[in-house]
Amino acid sequence: MSATTLLVESSLVLSFFFIFLFLMYYKYLSVKTEVDVAALNENYYDYSSYLREKKKGGGAISPHSFIMNDSKSIGIRYLITSLIFFFIAGTFGVIMRVSLVEPQPTLFAHREVIYDILTTEHAILMIYMWAIGSALGLAYYLIPKFINMKSDRYGNASSWGYWIWLMGGLFILFSRTSTRWYYYPPLALQLNPYGAGAMNWLAVIGLEFIMIGVTIAAIVIVRNIIYERSDSMPLSKMPLFVWSVLFTLIMFLASAPFLMTAMVMLFYDFFNPVFFTGSSSSPLYFTELFWVWGHPIVYIAILPQFGLIYEIIPKFTGNKVYSYSSGVIALGLLLPLSELVWGHHLMESGLGIEWGLFFSTASFLVVIPSAITVFNYIGTLWTSEKIRLTIPMLFVINGIMDFVFGGITGVLTAILPFNEQTHGTYWVTGHFHFVFMGITVGIAFAAIYMIWPSLTGGRIYSRRLAGWHFAFTSVGSMIMSMGWVVGGFMGMPRFVSGYFARYMVYQDVAILGGVIIGIGQLFFLANLMISTAKAPQVEPSNVFEEVYRKAEISGGE
Amino acid sequence: MSEKNHNNKLKAEALWIVGFMVVLAFAAGLNFYITSQSDFSIATKMSGSNQIPKNSTPIIVDGYQWAWSFTYYNASGKQTSVDNLNITVNHTYTFIITSTAGSQSNAVIHDLYIPQFGIQVYAVPGQNNTITFTPVKTGTFVLECVEYCGYEHYLMRGYVTVVA
Structure with a gap:
């Protein structure tokens, strides 16, 4: 075959391929126009929510959510993905916890680096895939009805955001990185045995992808809240959940560039170490850039859930939120303050006493908004005539209590001498597991139970299984975090696969709690499977979507 | 309402x-x-304005993967010990702490922590941090690294012995 023939034949094949593509596109466009018209006639603001609710039997947990680009489908996508990652990272957590049963490494003896990999993956996946993912999922799912969205545009951008975020998560999962979630160089550039660290560069790219994906989602949601909000809803009447999502995402957009810049420089350092490991630089430069992001992220992980608590309490008490305006102000105050306290993660790095006092005082200030928020919750509960202790409500009450525990253990570390005693120990681990188990995990599950009928297409969950899920999660997290807090105060170091025998009792208490939490999540899984196997029993309605602040309603049960 | x-x-x-x-x-x-x-001390970067207190004995601490080495001078000359520190009660000491590569390729960040003394200080490559302390009780206390520094991080620990 001569070159000319080859050229002619390949161009023919290419032409046919393009003609085929064009036909496909033509077909897609005509079908889409048809559905658009049908959706318009039925008063749906976009074709895919029309398709999902009318043509697919309303079943939300289905592959269709991964193809269609309306806000709700994207929300379901985020929720499903974040739940899967929650179980992956949770399994990692339980395995590494069990491996600490004796002072000497047991499960991972002579392979201690596996423990380090599990800790790192547990942290990164829980924060970026579960905490941010579930918050974005609930935001995408609930906000369109909360603000009576005028039109649902930019679904394509959201979809891109989702896939980039998911790819980042998979990169991190498969990179087997052991750098901790804060990637301190030069350790991040170093190879460990068994190939751990060989693909740390992939974890860096993965985190960058996650940040790009979440940035896209954040821009779309902020834009929707500001421009697509119904004209009948001024900012002063916006639901508190929408406020909390707005503040969270602005906080994200304000602090993410620090991490993204640091990650790009770190990636460059793999090939040409100039930024953080060169002769004229210090690894501390990276730590400072990281924590400018690293402190806001912990608020980003709990603020949407704070908003959800404001939405859940009125549903089960029939009472209005104690003070709407102070709720908004408290959420908003966290914005500027959270950017000022990053130094309290580096108190012992040689900042000196003046900077130490600055950051410690700023850390006291950042407690005030949280105190106002907790007061609002307690005030709402206090002034209501009757509280229905449904499963979501139990999660909320447990979350408030855990947040108080976590808050007190947290603010204590702002005192400089106390920080010298507890920094780098399990005290800190206990502090943020109180908050994350109570607020991030608990309230996300509360919200999932609330929207259960609309998520599963009209199924209801078993109250008994959900009750066990709640009991195990709440009791387990209390035992685990208490073991850590007490052990940490005695000087038990974090991030170790073996430890001094004197700390064995605290570790074993924490293992008990961790295993209890792990078993508890299996009840949720069983509940999900059993209820989706049954036939639909109720209208796939969504209690959050009922008229905002309507008095007492059934709440998904 | x-x-x-x-x-x-x-x-x-x-x-x-x-x-x-x-x-x-x-x-x-x-x-x-x-x-x-006056007896409170926190990790501080060593610089021109930050000098070691006059009445304290400097101990040069070097963190590397994965051990601590302590160097100081006494009557019998230069003393070096690894993962073990012998000091005298009611005497003021100052750690001058840094991080080196040791037998590995990189010097990484460590964090020396002595729980019962309530002091901890980062060992940062290319930077000297100081912290001053006075042991007031005799006995054996533990010292640990509490900043993750590689796969044998958990073995980077030892004992401080305070003698009368």
């Missing part, structure tokens, strides 16, 4: 916030008070 009810709510909220700020102000004041005491 009635006017009276509204005022009561406002009062309760204001009372809570003021009360909370008083508690926080107390904690912050305590913080300033303790840190102004």
Whole structure:
């Protein structure tokens, strides 16, 4: 075959391929126009929510959510993905916890680096895939009805955001990185045995992808809240959940560039170490850039859930939120303050006493908004005539209590001498597991139970299984975090696969709690499977979507 | 909502916030008070203005993967010990702490922590941090690295022995 023939034949094949593509596109466009018209006639603001609710039997947990680009489908996508990652990272957590049963490494003896990999993956996946993912999922799912969205545009951008975020998560999962979630160089550039660290560069790219994906989602949601909000809803009447999502995402957009810049420089350092490991630089430069992001992220992980608590309490008490305006102000105050306290993660790095006092005082200030928020919750509960202790409500009450525990253990570390005693120990681990188990995990599950009928297409969950899920999660997290807090105060170091025998009792208490939490999540899984196997029993309605602040309603049960 | 009810709510909220700020102000004041005491010391980067106290014995601490080495001078000359430190009670010491590569390829960040003394200080490559302390009890205490520094991080620990 001569070159000319080859050229002619390949161009023919290419032409046919393009003609085929064009036909496909033509077909897609005509079908889409048809559905658009049908959706318009039925008063749906976009074709895919029309398709999902009318043509697919309303079943939300289905592959269709991964193809269609309306806000709700994207929300379901985020929720499903974040739940899967929650179980992956949770399994990692339980395995590494069990491996600490004796002072000497047991499960991972002579392979201690596996423990380090599990800790790192547990942290990164829980924060970026579960905490941010579930918050974005609930935001995408609930906000369109909360603000009576005028039109649902930019679904394509959201979809891109989702896939980039998911790819980042998979990169991190498969990179087997052991750098901790804060990637301190030069350790991040170093190879460990068994190939751990060989693909740390992939974890860096993965985190960058996650940040790009979440940035896209954040821009779309902020834009929707500001421009697509119904004209009948001024900012002063916006639901508190929408406020909390707005503040969270602005906080994200304000602090993410620090991490993204640091990650790009770190990636460059793999090939040409100039930024953080060169002769004229210090690894501390990276730590400072990281924590400018690293402190806001912990608020980003709990603020949407704070908003959800404001939405859940009125549903089960029939009472209005104690003070709407102070709720908004408290959420908003966290914005500027959270950017000022990053130094309290580096108190012992040689900042000196003046900077130490600055950051410690700023850390006291950042407690005030949280105190106002907790007061609002307690005030709402206090002034209501009757509280229905449904499963979501139990999660909320447990979350408030855990947040108080976590808050007190947290603010204590702002005192400089106390920080010298507890920094780098399990005290800190206990502090943020109180908050994350109570607020991030608990309230996300509360919200999932609330929207259960609309998520599963009209199924209801078993109250008994959900009750066990709640009991195990709440009791387990209390035992685990208490073991850590007490052990940490005695000087038990974090991030170790073996430890001094004197700390064995605290570790074993924490293992008990961790295993209890792990078993508890299996009840949720069983509940999900059993209820989706049954036939639909109720209208796939969504209690959050009922008229905002309507008095007492059934709440998904 | 009635006017009276509204005022009561406002009062309760204001009372809570003021009360909370008083508690926080107390904690912050305590913080300033303790840190102004002469025996309080926190990790500080060594520079021209930050010198070692006159009455204290300097101990040069070097963190590397994965051990601590302590170097100091006494009557019998230069003493070096690894993962073990022998010091005298009621005597003031200053750690001058840094991180080196050791037998590995990189010098990474470590964090020396002695729980019973309530002191900890980062070992940062290319930077000398100082911290001053005075042991007041005799006995054997543990020392640990509490900043993750590689796969044998958990073995980077040892004992401080305080003798009379």
